[in-house]
Amino acid sequence: MNIAVILASGKGTRMNNSTPKQYIRVGGMPLIVRVLNQFVPLVDKIILVVNKDYVKEAQNIIKDYKNIELVLGGETRFQSLINGTKRAYEIDKNCVVISHDGARPFVSKQIINSSLEEIEKYDATTVSIPAIDTMVIVENNIETKVLDREYLYSDQGPQTFRAEMFFNVLDNENYSTVGELYVKKGLKVGVIEGDRYNFKVTHNIDLEFAEYLIEKGLI
Ligand code: CTP
Ligand code: MG
Numbered sequence: 001m002n003i004a005v006i007l008a009s010g011k012g013t014r015m016n017n018s019t020p021k022q023y024i025r026v027g028g029m030p031l032i033v034r035v036l037n038q039f040v041p042l043v044d045k046i047i048l049v050v051n052k053d054y055v056k057e058a059q060n061i062i063k064d065y066k067n068i069e070l071v072l073g074g075e076t077r078f079q080s081l082i083n084g085t086k087r088a089y090e091i092d093k094n095c096v097v098i099s100h101d102g103a104r105p106f107v108s109k110q111i112i113n114s115s116l117e118e119i120e121k122y123d124a125t126t127v128s129i130p131a132i133d134t135m136v137i138v139e140n141n142i143e144t145k146v147l148d149r150e151y152l153y154s155d156q157g158p159q160t161f162r163a164e165m166f167f168n169v170l171d172n173e174n175y176s177t178v179g180e181l182y183v184k185k186g187l188k189v190g191v192i193e194g195d196r197y198n199f200k201v202t203h204n205i206d207l208e209f210a211e212y213l214i215e216k217g218l219i
Pocket of ligand 1: 014101
């Protein structure tokens with residue numbers, strides 16, 4: 001089985017909006033609904049990981065779908081990923097998990113399909129795009145190093161991995177993504193090329209951009 005684990009348990013503190021960004025309506029529907037609609041036709045089941053304070057909102061959203069269930073998130077993104085993946089493993093211990101940020105509404109079906117196909121070749125996959133700006137290390141307002149952009153990518157996701165392998169290698173550290181855990185364990189993480197529409201809504205300007213893309217029919 002292919003099971004999507006959609007991470008929607010964050011509070012969106014960088015947006016200064018009382019509603020967490022994934023529940024903000026853009027172009028007539030909450031961002032999280034756009035994410036769910038992209039995954040529904042392409043996976044067997046969806047686990048939506050939500051914050052305990054937003055269970056009502058989430059229940060209201062998933063009542064129109066057959067194959068979505070809710071799981072409570074944790075303190076960190078990675079803990080939320082663990083919680084969702086546990087449920088996926090209970091449903092099918094041989095499943096492939098495709099995890100995605102609930103705040104990345106414009107992931108294409110092509111990216112989802114490639115991720116589900118490419119997992120055959122690797123221990124995990126992720127979706128990344130080459131860094132645009134020159135990336136530098138800054139310490140106390142002083143630039144201390146300029147990095148070689150050839151090797152720098154922005155990691156977007158979704159990520160795919162097998163639930164069983166995930167729990168075999170999981171330790172007690174916190175990670176930003178499954179990719180970070182797998183790289184540390186010496187496993188092979190294949191990279192699929194992403195696109196700039198698959199951005200993560202993070203600041204208010206991203207909402208304006210999202211609105212513009214929808215209005216112009218660009219996504
Ligand atoms: N996320 C989660 N559980 C957490 C923290 C984050 O499921 N404890 C999810 C968010 O809902 C989001 C994704 O992980 O879809 C990426 O995280 P991020 O962009 O950092 O979202 P927030 O943590 O909500 O935002 P901020 O960091 O600005 O507070
Ligand atoms: Mg965060």
